[in-house]
Amino acid sequence: MALLDASNLHAAYGQTRVLHGISFSMEEGTITTLLGANGAGKTTTLRALCGMVRTEGAISFGGQRIDGRATEDIVRLGIAHVPDGRGTFVNLSTEENLRLGAYTRKDRAGVEADLERMYAYFPRLRERRAQQAGTLSGGEQQMLAVSRALMLRPKLMLLDEPSFGLAPLIVKELFGILRTVNEKERVSMLVVEQNAAMALDLADHAYLIETGRVVLSGTAADIKKNDAVRRSYLGY
Amino acid sequence: MTRRNLALSAALILAACVLPFVLSEYRIFQFTLVLVYAIALLGLNILTGFNGQISLGHGAFYAIGAYCAAILMDKYGVPYWATIPVAGAVCLGAGFLFGLPALRLEGLYLALATFALGVSLPQLLKYHHLEEFTGGVQGITIIKPDAPAFFTELGLPLNQDQWLYFFTLGVTLVMFILGANLLRGRIGRAMMAIRDNHVAAEAMGVNNAMVKSLTFGISAMYTGVAGALSAIAIQFVAPDSFNIFLSITFLVGIVIGGLASISGAIYGALFIQFVPNIADEISKAAPWAIFGLFLIGFVYLMPAGVAGAVRMAVARLRRKRQNS
Amino acid sequence: MDALLHQVLAGLATGGIYASVALALVMIYQATHLVNFAQGEMAMFSTYIAWSLINAGMPYWAAFFLTVAFSFVLGVLIERVVIRPVENSPVLAVVVVFIALLVILNSVTGWIYTYTIKTFPSPFPEQPLFGNPYMSSHEIGAIFVTLVVLMLLYAFFRFTPLGLAMRAAAQNPESSRLVGIRVGWMLALGWGLAAAVGSVAGMMVAPIVFLDPNMMGGVLLYAFAAALVGGIDNPAGAVFGGFLVGVLENVLGAFVIGNELKLAVALVLIIGVLIVKPSGFFGKVHVSRV
Numbered sequence: 014m015a016l017l018d019a020s021n022l023h024a025a026y027g028q029t030r031v032l033h034g035i036s037f038s039m040e041e042g043t044i045t046t047l048l049g050a051n052g053a054g055k056t057t058t059l060r061a062l063c064g065m066v067r068t069e070g071a072i073s074f075g076g077q078r079i080d081g082r083a084t085e086d087i088v089r090l091g092i093a094h095v096p097d098g099r100g101t102f103v104n105l106s107t108e109e110n111l112r113l114g115a116y117t118r119k120d121r122a123g124v125e126a127d128l129e130r131m132y133a134y135f136p137r138l139r140e141r142r143a144q145q146a147g148t149l150s151g152g153e154q155q156m157l158a159v160s161r162a163l164m165l166r167p168k169l170m171l172l173d174e175p176s177f178g179l180a181p182l183i184v185k186e187l188f189g190i191l192r193t194v195n196e197k198e199r200v201s202m203l204v205v206e207q208n209a210a211m212a213l214d215l216a217d218h219a220y221l222i223e224t225g226r227v228v229l230s231g232t233a234a235d236i237k238k239n240d241a242v243r244r245s246y247l248g249y
Numbered sequence: 250m251t252r253r254n255l256a257l258s259a260a261l262i263l264a265a266c267v268l269p270f271v272l273s274e275y276r277i278f279q280f281t282l283v284l285v286y287a288i289a290l291l292g293l294n295i296l297t298g299f300n301g302q303i304s305l306g307h308g309a310f311y312a313i314g315a316y317c318a319a320i321l322m323d324k325y326g327v328p329y330w331a332t333i334p335v336a337g338a339v340c341l342g343a344g345f346l347f348g349l350p351a352l353r354l355e356g357l358y359l360a361l362a363t364f365a366l367g368v369s370l371p372q373l374l375k376y377h378h379l380e381e382f383t384g385g386v387q388g389i390t391i392i393k394p395d396a397p398a399f400f401t402e403l404g405l406p407l408n409q410d411q412w413l414y415f416f417t418l419g420v421t422l423v424m425f426i427l428g429a430n431l432l433r434g435r436i437g438r439a440m441m442a443i444r445d446n447h448v449a450a451e452a453m454g455v456n457n458a459m460v461k462s463l464t465f466g467i468s469a470m471y472t473g474v475a476g477a478l479s480a481i482a483i484q485f486v487a488p489d490s491f492n493i494f495l496s497i498t499f500l501v502g503i504v505i506g507g508l509a510s511i512s513g514a515i516y517g518a519l520f521i522q523f524v525p526n527i528a529d530e531i532s533k534a535a536p537w538a539i540f541g542l543f544l545i546g547f548v549y550l551m552p553a554g555v556a557g558a559v560r561m562a563v564a565r566l567r568r569k570r571q572n573s
Numbered sequence: 574m575d576a577l578l579h580q581v582l583a584g585l586a587t588g589g590i591y592a593s594v595a596l597a598l599v600m601i602y603q604a605t606h607l608v609n610f611a612q613g614e615m616a617m618f619s620t621y622i623a624w625s626l627i628n629a630g631m632p633y634w635a636a637f638f639l640t641v642a643f644s645f646v647l648g649v650l651i652e653r654v655v656i657r658p659v660e661n662s663p664v665l666a667v668v669v670v671f672i673a674l675l676v677i678l679n680s681v682t683g684w685i686y687t688y689t690i691k692t693f694p695s696p697f698p699e700q701p702l703f704g705n706p707y708m709s710s711h712e713i714g715a716i717f718v719t720l721v722v723l724m725l726l727y728a729f730f731r732f733t734p735l736g737l738a739m740r741a742a743a744q745n746p747e748s749s750r751l752v753g754i755r756v757g758w759m760l761a762l763g764w765g766l767a768a769a770v771g772s773v774a775g776m777m778v779a780p781i782v783f784l785d786p787n788m789m790g791g792v793l794l795y796a797f798a799a800a801l802v803g804g805i806d807n808p809a810g811a812v813f814g815g816f817l818v819g820v821l822e823n824v825l826g827a828f829v830i831g832n833e834l835k836l837a838v839a840l841v842l843i844i845g846v847l848i849v850k851p852s853g854f855f856g857k858v859h860v861s862r863v
Contacts, residue, residue: 117752163648
């Protein structure tokens, strides 16, 4: 049984239709990437999964239907979303941001342990734990956003353009940590990216989205070799 | 105006003219107040309904107009009919002056500032340094004017209440016609453009600052004229009648009657004049509880007010007639 | 000099009450960007409930805490039932609903309790503390109670997970949903707390101005002024503003403009701050993008 299964998703912002019947699925423990140009509907797909936009179609998570449910309830099922723009609580401290990630958890000892683990993955966050989150650099805020999501101890993490605005070296570091988290803690990940090259290196599977539809899917390795993708998205 | 609307208006005016001859003196007085409120509500509606500036303190302009009339008549012996244009002019200026700093305030903040004005007004009116003019807590009493002599000569004797009613009716008609022309013209369109999207309006070349201040002034003028008329009709002005609840009453009037609607002013005026009279029988507190409930009810269920409901009903009737 | 000191101290006492109501206003503003015009009447209504309890024989502090709890529930109910449907409506609709609430609370109270002025007891002794000539025990007590409430609130927001969640929900509702916070309920809680704080203010002011349905009208105005002076989105600022306004009111009233025009002080402050520095002393300056 697939961990996540989305079938025939249609979504619209007001009168503008953005998704025209997207279908895809993910197995547990894998990293899948959604590729596509600006405006293709990638962010909307993630938002649809979280119940943040009005959607028609079926979404199942761990066998349960989650379409039509409120975001707060979907989060409690174990889906953590690192949004487009990071969604940092800019007026709160770094540590407060992290603790909020664990808001729905009841195990206090586990939360403290996870906090330490996040600081271990990202030592720079520990240095800035009392600092106002809005004053962190772009890269640090991205790490904070990922850590906040991990504080949930999610089964599935949704990441919206995690490489956006970051220097390539930082992206490499970040993606390396994502890979580690995926392998060590079995956190499945759905990563939306415009930076196709790095995303295809990180992911196991890939879907290519154009104007609200899936146009290509396969393993990351296969997609990387695909001529059309190479020319349009990888630039060679 | 379409021919049907013209016919309707004419019929209405005719009916209004017949009223004073069939009703008791007290009822005539009540309908005079309905006309007065209609002018005040049109004033508030011009500002809030058509231009989107919220005022919770319009009672202040009503008070200024009322005190203008009272002071002129009582202290300077000015005839009652001359006080109306003076009250209007004073309030036009006062409104414009208030509108200038108010330019910086949007929505909620403007509501706050005008609310403060409305709450503190009675205290300002009772200020003992102004007592010489305002009569302090006791206020000012004025004498009811008589109908002009030539009516009796014509063989049509009018008593004081009837004359006051016709006088008020005349002023009301003038104000409404002027208002309708204003709102249908360039300035009216500019007002509404600012209400709907003030950034776009400015970008299109509307001088937001000038239009907004002017609207404040015009709105105040209408309410001031109404205030002056009310002073003459009631023959009495006192600070405590111009408290925050008066401003809230006006708000009730335009919400019930219908925002951005000229006919709404009349529906609203009828509501605020007669509902308290009926509700008073139940208890002293009842009128306001009813006002509050109606306010909430209308916001949830009939946001376009009675005028909006009437418009929809008429449209539906017209569609039915077209389809059959 | 003596007279000045007296006015300043009395100003601090009433200032504490203004600070409480201002704090309630700011709490709701932070979460919703709305000014609760009915805050005063909610506090007034709660005070009448306390009066009923005390009149029925309940000891003061029992009635006090029961009223605070009742006010909390009332605040939550009002948010869920009356405010929620218009949360995303245009400003005018929301203002109208607030005014309607004000008017309904005022008239229902007048209906149930009549408009006769009533006395409301103070839990503090009649004799001034240490026989001092400057402040009555009630005035000192009111300041003390205000400070306790403020410290409790501060501790709640700063150190508890729920307080953190409420702050988060007020600042960034969308991200809050993404960590599982039920933003709607946080809003309701905020209203509940604001109502509870307001009820304390009402019970502290009633012994001074006597209980009557219109008693909070002036207080609300001063609280508006205080909240604006301190920065409408800054709770500490609201507290500072409250004490400042209280002192200004008394000092100006006694020495400059006379007691009759005290409300005008609030009016001038409100309009002045809104025009000159809308973000107040400590608030954030908002820039809206076109």
